[in-house]
Amino acid sequence: MAVITTRLGKIITTVILIVILLVGGVGYLAWYNLLREVPTYYESPEEHFKYGSIGTENAEGIPYWIWLVLPRLFPEYLPGNGGYTSLGFTWEEGKETPVGISKKTIGFPRQGITCAVCHHGTYREKPEDKPIIVPTAPSNKFDSQGFLRFIFACANDPRFTSDYILDGIYYNQKLSQLEKLLYRYLIIPQTKKAILKQQESYAWMDSRPNWGPGRIDPFNPVKFRTLGLPVDDTVGNSDMMPLWNQKQHQGFALHWDGLETSLTETVNTGAIGDGATRDSINIAGLQRVEAYITQLDPPAYPFDINQSLAEEGQPIFEQNCASCHAFGGEKTGTVIPISEIGTDRHRLDMWTQEAADAYNEYAADYEYDFDYLRKTDGYLSVSLDGLWLRAPYLHNGSVPYLEDLLEEPENRTKVFYRGYDVYNQEKVGFVAEGLEAEKVGFKYDTSVQANGNQGHLYGTDLSSEDKQALVEYLKTL
Ligand code: HEC
Ligand code: HEC
Known part of the structure; x- marks a missing residue:
């Protein structure tokens, strides 16, 4: 009897051990293939700014292989040829992603966005030149809304199935049997679901004017999606x-309406606005970004100047x-009342006291916390470095x-095209009219809501000689 109980005891122990090992093994495999984080590190601060993770991959990032093949599988939803570059992305030679897109493995490779997707510019002297990339410049061509709408259109297409997507991925990447199973039954269906859910949270965009390249509605997504405020x-x-x-810029308020006073x-x-969560945000990576943008000099005008x-x-x-624009000017970096x-005034009215209060509470339990968001009543007299x-x-x-800004508002250009990066040295700005600009550009109509070009009358009454000298x-700034 005692022998039998001992044997039974041994069998039970063995079975339990096997079960534990199996569960543990499956758990380990699941962790390894779905959650394991592989840190990325770029030695160069510029590369880090362009490609380094800021923590957006977890919540809003798309699995990298899916993201990569979408333009090939659904080209009809893009505005033109050239894959992602038709949405104004800049793709450098030898890189796995365009400027402003990170790639990080969290179980499997995922795509995320970095500050550089909106904060890098390109320019060319002539249409046949290769664009010159300037990190930290404001993008004039990245169509953030177009990118969102492209992803939404793909997920809504009935062909967005595991079969079709996997077939596309096989051209780029060999997957193990286990990876194939995970992509087929988990990653692809979940991605579709997540994109459709994301689309719902952006439904408010469809009743408002398009952003166009180089512009976004910067804080309505945060208000409605992150802070939970009513639409x-x-x-x-x-x-x-x-x-x-x-x-x-030390001591200057930040953002167009000066809604922040702390650079950090x-x-x-x-990063939160880009889709990082309170927990996924990469504070150490962002400290490197802050150090980089702090020390970087503005780009000098690259063409001839009549000294x-x-x-x-x-x-x-x-x-x-x-007084409003020079370093040391008494009002430089302060808010000038809208009156x-x-x-x-649309951009100003978008931000509210409730939103500022909610954002200041948002990360109260976290070491980094936010305290300096506020509501103002005007726009910032920005410094004009790198103007x-x-x-x-x-x-x-x-x-x-620039030439246009010194005209009375009724004489400023009413309709133009933005998103083209060839430079107009005479008028000072990107070429905004003509066939090429129309072909790649977005039609900007100043009569559309929030597009008004009125106000800022300074210098409009100068003589035309003085205006020319001023421009x-x-x-040189
Ligand atoms: C999707 C586009 C986008 C991304 C990505 C983005 N920004 Fe911005 N950023 C903007 C826009 C647009 C503004 C101006 C918004 C406004 O005030 O109306 C801005 C304003 C700023 C300003 C204020 C500048 C000043 O002189 O007042 C800072 C600083 C800034 N961004 C830093 C960052 C950093 C750092 C990241 C990455 C963590 C980032 N941004 C990611 C679009 C973006
Ligand atoms: C009383 C303060 C004040 C004076 C004086 C002033 N500006 Fe401005 N300026 C502003 C403010 C505020 C803005 C932002 C307005 C906005 O974008 O709605 C601005 C914006 C600009 C911009 C756009 C910057 C950008 O990044 O798009 C330029 C260019 C500019 N000013 C040039 C000038 C020139 C040239 C003069 C002198 C002829 C001048 N300003 C005089 C307050 C001033």
């Missing part, structure tokens, strides 16, 4: 901003503009050329 009818469409030279918080909220004309323009600048500046590459001008990108001087 309202505001339109916040705004132009991207440059990030260089923060060392000289602006950097961290940037004597620019010298004539300097005192005109000092008299008419310096005084008179530009389109030539900030075109189109004003917070909504409504004025294509020449502005190239």
